[in-house]
Amino acid sequence: MATTPNPELRSQRAHRAILDATFDLAVRKGYAKLTVEAIAAAAGVGKQTIYRWWPSKAAVALDALNEKMGPDTEFPDTGDITADLKTQISGLARLLTGDVGPIYRGVIAEAQTDPRIAAAVREIIIEPRIGRCQDRLSLGVAAGQIRADLPTRTMVEMLYGPVYYRFLLGAPEAEVRRSADLVDPILAGLRPASS
Structure with a gap:
């Protein structure tokens, strides 16, 4: 049969x-x-x-990118917010300086003139990862490792703005990969004031 x-x-x-x-x-x-x-x-x-x-090549590429970004954009929780952020930012920097980087730049370039792609980038790539980072930062706040008077979303922008600035403006790969070095000075401003 x-x-x-x-x-x-x-x-x-x-x-x-x-x-x-x-x-x-x-x-x-x-x-x-x-x-x-x-x-x-x-x-x-x-x-x-x-x-x-998919409505366009950018939309297909975005879904393919999202899959490839997987574990390198996850947020570990070892109990040490500094170490966890350095690990995560280092993984992201490796990803952006590898095969994913040029494709991601292409999709982001298309997003500048296509509002549907811009919305999809935020919905598929950016917002879920911001949410996971905010969750991890909230644990750092609860543990007293980070001050509580600043929204975690603002903290995300402070930590990841330099990574994307370097990546999107064509900084040398080594500089993008050193983005995790900025975690210490950024967190210095986010530590609770000593009593």
Whole structure:
């Protein structure tokens, strides 16, 4: 008896193939040369399959990036806020100076003229990670390691603003990778005042 193919499984395979092809092509050829046509050909799907799930190449690339950013953007909790932030920022800097960086820059560049991509970058990449960082900083506040009179969102901006400043303005990779060195002076201003 013949079995019919499972369309959900086929869709999952196509989805995976598209994300993999997008990342691979963007790394090998550069984000600027990435096209939906090339993604479709490399993934073995029709363009209409891609457009069914994503409105543009930037949207596909954003989903592929989000997957690749995974564990390097998680926030450890060893009980030492300084060590945890240095670990997390070092992981992020490694990611941004690796294969992810040029693709992320390309997506962010498109976000400057496409409000849908700008909103998606914030929704998919930025806001969830800000939330996780705020959670970790709140634990530092509760432990008395960080002052309580400043919103944790402001702290996130203070800590990560320099990383993105260096990354997006084309600082040398070594400088981006040294971004974790800024944690100590930033936290010096965030420590509770001594009694």
